[in-house]
Amino acid sequence: MAADRPRTSVSAWKPPVPGITEVFHAHFTEHAYPAHTHDTWDLMILDDGSVDFALDRRRHGASSAASVLLLPPGVPHDGRTVTAAGFRKRVLYLDDSVLPQRLSGRAVDTPVFRDELLRRRIGQLHTALGQAGDGFEAESRLSFVRERLHLHLAATRPRRPGREANRLAAELRDLLDARIHLGVTLHEAAALLHARPTHLIRCFKQTYGLPPHAYLTGKRIDRARRLLLAGHRPAEVATTVGFHDQAHLNRHFTRHVGTTPGRYGRPRASSACASTTS
Structure with missing residues (x-):
């Protein structure tokens, strides 16, 4: 009987969000990265398993529990699985519009953060990036990730809303x-x-x-409801109110209204019967 092949699953794409050059999701059971560098920042969270890696010739380890890994541009690093189960990771490659390279020194010294809030925000950003047409939400979530990373690297405090x-x-x-x-x-x-x-x-x-991206989505749903009740087709409504496509409208409309745009615009059976018997 042939030995089981190591399981590998990889997906990667370039999102239309300024500052993110690539999104990379992977599951490795047996893999070892050779020493290499990136031109971008490598921001990683682990959903399962553990990794062992060297950064600038110093070895580090990280597990899935609340860990965030940040590898700076231009600094050699490698990586390898630790257990037979391997690891699952989600990675964002960020350019220097998100983090300037002058902050690299702190990341070299401390590439692993134990920060549950940052990890949660990165997870929310990945979710937004996986939904076509939600660029405004992804931009918003990236801004909060950026702010939290600056807090770690430069000890800058976020400004709180004041009189303005x-x-x-x-x-x-x-x-x-x-x-x-x-x-x-x-x-x-x-x-x-x-x-x-x-x-x-x-x-x-x-x-x-509520955050501005949620406000904008709600306004678009309100406008879509009026157009659907006026007899417009869902595909037409989607682009008219600013959604990326009909699938984008369907996802948000169902979450807000509890039914699909196609069902929402249909006349009620009782109304139809009443009109034919009157």
């Missing part, structure tokens, strides 16, 4: 209302309103009780 919170929130809401169909990137909004992206999100959530 309501004003900034109202200005962002007006911008989102004006761009329901076309949309707006988080960095474009931050530049227009002269605010840091994470500060802008905090102000909005403090004022309105």
Whole structure:
């Protein structure tokens, strides 16, 4: 009987989110990376298993429990499985618009963070990146990941909303209302309103009780409901209100309304019967 082959599963893609050059998901049972370097930052979380790696000739270990690995650009590193079960990992390759290379020194000294909040935010970002058309949400989540990484590497504290919170929130809401169909990137909004992206999100959530990407999605769903009831087809409605495609509309519409756009627009059977007997 032939020996079982080592199990390997790999997926990779380039998301349309500034600052992320590649998303890489993998399951390895037997694998050893040779020493190599990247031009980008390597931000990794483990969903299962453990890894052993060397960074700048110093060995480190990490397991799936709340660990975040950050490997800086240009620094040699390797990696290998530790147990027969291998490991599952999710990796983001980030360019220096997210983290400048001047912060590399701290990452070389401490490449493994025990930070449950950061790990949760990275997981949420991966989820957003896996959903086509949710660029605004992914941008928002990347901003909070970036802020947390800067906290580790440069000891900078996030700015909390102050007196200007309501004003900034109202200005962002007006911008989102004006761009329901076309949309707006988080960095474009931050530049227009002269605010840091994470500060802008905090102000909005403090004022309105939900993050701006959720507000924009809700506005699009409201507009979609009106168009569906007026007899428009779901595929047409999706692009009209600013969703990437019909599948993107279906996912959010079902979560918000509890049924699909196709079912929502259908006349009730009782209404149909009443109209034929009157």
